Structures are given as structure tokens and as C-alpha cells.
Amino acid sequence: xxxxxxxxxxxxxxxxxxxxxxxxxxxxxxxxxxxxxxxxxxxxxxxxxxxxxxxxxxxxxxxxxxxxxxxxxxxxxxxxxxxxxxxxxxxxxxxxxxxxxxxxxxxxxxxxxxxxxxxxxxxxxxxxxxxxxxxxxxxxxxxxxxxxxxxxxxxxxxxxxxxxxxxxxxxxxxxxxxxxxxxxxxxxxxxxxxxxxxxxxxxxxxxxxxxxxxxxxxxxxxxxxxxxxxxxxxxxxxxxxxxxxxxxxxxxxxxxxxxxxxxxxxxxxxxxxxxxxxxxxxxxxxxxxxxxxxxxxxxxxxxxxxxxxxxxxxxxxxxxxxxxxxxxxxxxxxxxxxxxxxxxxxxxxxxxxxxxxxxxxxxxxxxxxxxxxxxxxxxxxxxxxxxxxxxxxxxxxxxxxxxxxxxxxxxxxxxxxxxxxxxxxxxxxxxxxxxxxxxxxxxxxxxxxxxxxxxxxxxxxxxxxxxxxxxxxxxxxxxxxxxxxxxxxxxxxxxxxxxxxxxxxxxxxxxxxxxxxxxxxxxxxxxxxxxxxxxxxxxxxxxxxxxxxxxxxxxxxxxxxxxxxxxxxxxxxxxxxxxxxxxxxxxxxxxxxxxxxxxxxxxxxxxxxxxxxxxxxxxxxxxxxxxxxxxxxxxxxxxxxxxxxxxxxxxxxxxxxxxxxxxxxxxxxxxxxxxxxxxxxxxxxxxxxxxxxxxxxxxxxxxxxxxxxxxxxxxxxxxxxxxxxxxxxx
Numbered sequence: 009x010x011x012x013x014x015x016x017x018x019x020x021x022x023x024x025x026x027x028x029x030x031x032x033x034x035x036x037x038x039x040x041x042x043x044x045x046x047x048x049x050x051x052x053x054x055x056x057x058x059x060x061x062x063x064x065x066x067x068x069x070x071x072x073x074x075x076x077x078x079x080x081x082x083x084x085x086x087x088x089x090x091x092x093x094x095x096x097x098x099x100x101x102x103x104x105x106x107x108x109x110x111x112x113x114x115x116x117x118x119x120x121x122x123x124x125x126x127x128x129x130x131x132x133x134x135x136x137x138x139x140x141x142x143x144x145x146x147x148x149x150x151x152x153x154x155x156x157x158x159x160x161x162x163x164x165x166x167x168x169x170x171x172x173x174x175x176x177x178x179x180x181x182x183x184x185x186x187x188x189x190x191x192x193x194x195x196x197x198x199x200x201x202x203x204x205x206x207x208x209x210x211x212x213x214x215x216x217x218x219x220x221x222x223x224x225x226x227x228x229x230x231x232x233x234x235x236x237x238x239x240x241x242x243x244x245x246x247x248x249x250x251x252x253x254x255x256x257x258x259x260x261x262x263x264x265x266x267x268x269x270x271x272x273x274x275x276x277x278x279x280x281x282x283x284x285x286x287x288x289x290x291x292x293x294x295x296x297x298x299x300x301x302x303x304x305x306x307x308x309x310x311x312x313x314x315x316x317x318x319x320x321x322x323x324x325x326x327x328x329x330x331x332x333x334x335x336x337x338x339x340x341x342x343x344x345x346x347x348x349x350x351x352x353x354x355x356x357x358x359x360x361x362x363x364x365x366x367x368x369x370x371x372x373x374x375x376x377x378x379x380x381x382x383x384x385x386x387x388x389x390x391x392x393x394x395x396x397x398x399x400x401x402x403x404x405x406x407x408x409x410x411x412x413x414x415x416x417x418x419x420x421x422x423x424x425x426x427x428x429x430x431x432x433x434x435x436x437x438x439x440x441x442x443x444x445x446x447x448x449x450x451x452x453x454x455x456x457x458x459x460x461x462x463x464x465x466x467x468x469x470x471x472x473x474x475x476x477x478x479x480x481x482x483x484x485x486x487x488x489x490x491x492x493x494x495x496x497x498x499x500x501x502x503x504x505x506x507x508x509x510x511x512x513x514x515x516x517x518x519x520x521x522x523x524x525x526x527x528x529x530x531x532x533x534x535x536x537x538x539x540x541x542x543x544x545x546x547x548x549x550x551x552x553x554x555x556x557x558x559x560x561x562x563x564x565x566x567x568x569x570x571x572x573x574x575x576x577x578x579x580x581x582x583x584x585x586x587x588x589x590x591x592x593x594x595x596x597x598x599x600x601x602x603x604x605x606x607x608x609x610x611x612x613x614x615x616x617x618x619x620x621x622x623x624x625x626x627x628x629x630x631x632x633x634x635x636x637x638x639x640x641x642x643x644x645x646x647x648x649x650x651x652x653x654x655x656x657x658x659x660x661x662x663x664x665x666x667x668x669x670x671x672x673x674x675x676x677x678x679x680x681x682x683x684x685x686x687x688x689x690x691x692x693x694x695x696x697x698x699x700x701x702x703x704x705x706x707x708x709x710x711x712x713x714x715x716x717x718x719x720x721x722x723x724x725x726x727x728x729x730x731x732x733x734x735x736x737x738x
Contacts, residue, residue, distance in 0.1 A: 052447030086223035087276035087308035089214035128207035215304035223306035252300035277303035278556035310423030355464035395429035442622025476504030509691035518630035537562030574639030578632035584658030589628030591618035592648035631682035632699030644687035651681035692732025
């Protein structure tokens with residue numbers, strides 16, 4: 009791959025660090041040196057539309073570095089499997105290899121795809137590959153001689169075939185492929201002039217060459233290696249690969265030798281249905297023999313595995329918060345964000361940083377892949393952000409769980425060890441030119457800083473690992489602007505916090521939505537399988553909705569009986585964008601005496617939140633509604649709503665559409681709305697939810713002198729008060 013003319017980028021090996029731990033920066037630059045300085049991120053960029061803009065301050069407690077040696081670093085995308093040191097009898101006279109394969113990518117522009125390479129120390133062995141026209145071909149190297157045999161017709165794409173190659177005594181060589189659906193057989197033979205077989209052991213590489221080139225895209229199942237010592241009268245199996253073994257790991261076993269363990273590189277799709285999958289079972293744990301395949305892709309990658317450029321110990325005096333290592337050359341400046349957490353993680357206010365969501369969106373290519381204007385979701389598109397343009401130039405950095413592989417199959421895994429545009433404080437969403445994710449979450453921490461409220465940052469990963477114990481000591485838990493991806497352990501932790509009387513402020517939209525897994529093997533990796541329902545950018549392959557890393561059934565938590573409404577009162581109902589986002593209409597319920605604390609100094613009727621950076625209003629982007637049928641408590645107060653205020657760009661979510669119908673947009677459908685909700689909990693706690701990603705962008709309007717900032721501050725102050733909330737009378 010050519011070296012870019014001018015590149016400066018990188019990532020932190022660990023997204024979250026604490027004082028005394030090591031910050032490890034992985035940098036790629038086309039210059040020989042860069043200067044590095046650490047800044048504390050104070051406010052996200054507002055794209056010049058009325059807010060304070062990107063604010064940062066130099067973190068003086070950190071060292072700064074001048075002239076750090078750098079170089080351009082490349083990434084080797086593409087997954088593969090590796091099994092080493094398979095012993096062969098010294099008197100072996102021939103080898104027979106077979107496996108099942110399922111091709112799934114347009115072949116002509118791809119180049120040769122290597123299905124399997126078998127090698128030994130003296131370069132004897134064979135390669136089984138697909139040529140550019142889809143013909144199965146085999147090349148055999150034996151005792152210094154080489155021969156090639158190619159089938160006369162291509163194998164059928166998007167179908168299972170049984171591939172077999174015999175390398176027999178006397179140099180005979182036969183290649184065969186049988187279509188497992190039609191029974192069609194292709195076969196070709198030749199003779200290899202050589203002496204004895206030679207190799208006494210073989211290494212097998214699957215879906216690539218041993219030098220990690222010519223990657224195969226498709227499924228491979230049950231590769232087997234057999235040898236003969238009697239001229240082909242009988243064959244002994246010496247390797248029988250169990251790709252279905254240990255689907256939660258990046259390894260597999262050999263049925264012929266349980267101690268022989270192979271490895272999988274770059275996270276190909278596990279728990280993949282094999283050729284015998286007949287729809288009788290959809291959970292790989294219940295029928296592992298039906299899931300003995302691996303789906304390899306030439307663009308698989310979750311960790312660029314760059315060399316470390318700079319390591320530094322986090323200073324003892326580093327305050328908790330969002331930080332960035334700023335990289336500077338003579339022509340470019342870049343930021344590598346990371347999070348510093350408190351060693352004790354104790355504070356009255358805790359912001360739950362949605363790291364699982366950050367990772368799920370990592371390297372998202374939606375802005376370049378989807379025409380939102382043609383879909384009717386925006387008025388007109390904004391320019392592609394320069395960071396997204398950088399990403400588009402680097403397909404080898406991989407994709408997000410919103411994207412598909414080159415063969416159209418879903419991307420199930422994503423990791424943070426890559427440059428990720430969405431995890432930058434100055435990145436904006438193309439549909440709105442407003443910040444999302446980190447940039448938007450900085451609006452919340454900037455508001456807390458403005459109030460001089462001490463707060464800690466706790467991540468999704470913390471709650472996943474420790475449950476509600478990660479929130480111990482907190483009075484108020486703030487859920488950030490877009491906490492979409494939740495593991496079961498995270499939901500359990502939130503449930504425990506609420507049950508113990510904790511107060512929750514959900515200041516975002518489309519939260520607690522997708523079933524998510526965080527890999528025990530590598531916590532930098534998350535897995536998402538969307539099932540075949542929900543508002544989604546792809547559907548799972550048939551029978552593959554169960555997560556390989558955890559065994560969790562994928563899809564929406566709503567369809568598992570754990571809808572967001574049960575915890576925070578509101579849940580995803582619509583998404584849309586446009587040049588103007590509405591605010592809310594306050595409802596008569598806003599006059600309830602239960603809400604007196606909330607409306608101190610604020611009118612209790614009329615409109616609310618008709619402003620916001622980038623959006624122009626507080627009720628927009630992805631929005632949530634209350635719904636008693638999905639778990640909103642009966643005593644919850646619906647304070648305000650945007651019902652009837654949205655444009656036709658806002659459409660009802662797929663999961664609420666049971667039959668095809670008209671009038672599903674914001675101008676017609678009463679379910680297309682954002683609701684602000686409050687309710688008390690049995691243990692003296694309470695929940696306040698706003699149901700909108702855009703809500704936080706209204707906080708800094710007019711230097712925080714506005715109705716949204718006042719009401720939200722009133723809620724925070726009451727939630728910090730130790731006086732228990734009272735369960736209301738029926």
C-alpha cells in the first residue's frame with residue numbers, strides 16, 4: 009500500500025488509564041518526528057454555530073515531548089487461521105487434504121484468494137486457491153519440483169463445495185470440487201515429476217498465504233489432512249481442524265491432537281453456520297456440529313497492532329477527565345483522546361462514559377457509505393468531515409459494527425486500538441454538522457465543570473466487570489448523550505444501583521438498546537449481532553444471532569424483556585435529522601407538586617428547549633418515548649414532549665412497525681416524539697430522562713443561561729440532596 013503524502017494519526021493502547029499507570033501511544037506519521045503535549049479536554053467542538061467551541065487546556069502536570077521519533081506504520085488487514093507442526097510419518101508416500109468452503113465475494117477484481125497453504129521447512133507443500141475467475145486451483149511443491157492443476161469451470165459462488173486434493177505416490181496429483189447442493193463434480197489431474205514425498209511435518213495456514221497475503225473471503229469448515237504409507241491403499245487422518253471449538257476465543261483445536269491449538273488472526277467471524285446447517289437450531293451452543301465453520305474476510309481487523317511510539321506514566325496529580333495527546337508536525341495537528349479515572353472512583357456524581365458505544369462506532373464508515381439525503385432523513389448533506397475522509401483513505405483500518413464486509417456480511421466485532429474519527433473532540437456527525445459521542449459528552453462534563461461539581465468518570469467496561477460495585481458511593485449517575493450499547497452485566501449493575509436508591513439522570517437518547525458483549529479475552533473488543541429486528545444497518549446471517557464471545561442472544565434488549573423504559577422510563581422511538589430540530593412542549597403534568605424542585609425559576613407551560621448547538625433544538629437526532637407497555641412506571645410523570653413537532657425526516661423505528669403502513673413520520677405519527685420523564689423509585693431514589701441525543705447541545709446556549717441548563721441543574725441539585733424521594737400515592 010502506498011505511503012500517504014502527509015499523515016499524522018494514532019491511538020492509545022489503553023483507552024482508560026489511572027495515575028501511576030502507563031499511557032502507551034501508537035503513532036503513525038510521514039514525518040520523522042512529532043511533538044507531543046497532553047491537554048485536558050473541556051468542551052467539544054460546535055462547528056462554529058454558537059457555542060464556546062473546542063476548549064482544552066494544557067495539562068501542566070504532564071511532561072511534554074519534542075522531536076519524538078516516528079514513522080509511517082501500516083496495518084495488515086485480513087483474517088487467517090494458523091496451525092503449526094503437524095507431524096507426518098517418515099515413510100509417508102502421499103497426502104490427501106479436504107475441506108468445505110463457501111465463497112462469498114465477487115471474484116474478478118480481487119486477485120487470487122488462497123484457501124489453504126501447507127508448508128514445511130524446505131518449502132515443500134501445496135497451495136489451494138481460487139483464481140480471479142473462481143476456478144479452484146492447486147499448486148504443489150515437492151522435492152524442488154512444482155506443478156499446478158486448475159479445474160475447468162468455476163465453483164458456484166455463494167454455495168458450499170467440498171474441495172479435495174490428492175498428492176499420491178509416483179507424482180500423481182488430483183484436484184476435485186463437489187457442489188454440495190447440486191452434486192456437480194469437477195475434477196482435474198496431472199503428474200508431478202519428483203522423488204519421495206519429503207516433508208515430515210507441515211504448517212497449515214487458512215484463508216491466506218503464510219506471509220499473510222492473498223486473503224480468502226468466505227467460510228471454511230473442517231479442514232482435514234490425511235497421509236498414506238502404503239501407496240494409497242489406506243489413509244490415516246493426522247489433522248482434523250475443529251473451527252467450531254472455543255468460539256469465544258481466537259483459537260481452535262485439532263481433533264487428532266487436543267494439545268495442538270491453532271490461532272485465528274484479526275478476529276474472523278466465529279459461531280458461523282457450516283454446510284450442514286438446516287435451520288433446525290439457531291444457537292451454536294445447542295448444536296456445535298452445525299457451527300463448525302469460520303467466516304474469514306480480507307478486511308477483518310480490530311487491532312492495528314502498531315509499534316509503541318511513546319510511553320509515559322500518568323502523573324499522580326492527574327485529575328480525572330477526558331484528555332488528549334496532541335501531536336504536532338510542521339503541517340498537521342492531531343489529537344489522540346484517552347480517559348483518566350480516579351484510583352478510588354468515588355464521587356457524589358458519576359458520569360458513565362459509554363465506552364462500549366464508542367467502540368461499536370469505532371471506524372464507522374456510514375457517513376461515506378449511506379446517502380442520507382436520498383433516504384429522506386436529512387434536508388441536504390453536510391461535507392464529509394476531514395477525519396472521515398482520512399478514514400475513507402484507509403480501508404485497512406477496518407470498520408465499525410455499523411458496516412459490512414466487502415462480501416456484504418456484517419461486521420460483528422470492533423476494537424478501540426485504531427484511529428477512530430468518532431472518538432475525537434472536534435468530529436461532527438455528517439447529518440447535522442453537530443458533535444456526537446465524545447464531542448457531545450464533553451458538553452455534559454463542561455456543564456458539571458461550570459457548576460464546579462466534583463465528578464468521577466466510570467466507564468461501561470468498569471460496570472461490565474464490577475457491576476453496581478463500580479458505582480459504589482455515588483449519589484447521582486449521569487448516563488451520557490448516546491449510551492446505546494449495553495452488556496447484560498451493565499444492565500444488572502444499573503438495576504442494582506437504582507434498587508439501592510441511586511438517582512439516575514439520563515441526558516441522552518437511544519440508550520440501553522443493543523445487546524452487546526465485551527470480550528473476556530480482549531476487553532478492547534466488543535461484539536454486536538443485531539438479529540433480524542430493530543433499527544439497524546444490517547441483519548445477521550441466518551442462524552447466527554448468538555454472540556460468539558459470550559453466548560448472549562443478540563438483538564434488542566427490548567426483545568429480551570429488558571426494554572430501556574423499565575430502567576429509565578423512555579426508549580428509542582425515532583431517528584431523523586434536518587436543518588432545524590424542535591424543542592419540547594411542556595405538558596399540564598409539569599405543574600405537579602412533585603416537580604416543584606425542577607421548575608424553580610422556570611415557567612411550567614409553553615415551549616422548552618427551542619435552542620441547541622448545531623441542531624437548533626433540544627429534541628432531536630435519535631429520540632426516545634415513554635411507553636407503559638414497555639415498562640415505563642405507571643407513576644412516571646411525562647413532563648414535556650416533542651410530539652407533533654418533528655418533520656417528515658423523522659421516521660418511526662422498525663421494531664414498532666408490525667405491518668407495512670403509511671404515515672409513519674414525525675408529521676403524522678404520535679409515537680415519533682421525545683419525552684422528558686421523571687419518576688421516583690421504591691428505595692428513595694429517582695430517575696430523570698430526556699430522551700434525546702440533542703438535549704446536551706442546548707446546555708451551553710447563551711453561556712448556560714437558558715431553560716435547559718436551569719432545569720437540568722435544578723434536577724442535579726435535588727438529586728444530590730440526601731432527602732429521600734417519596735413514592736407517590738396512587
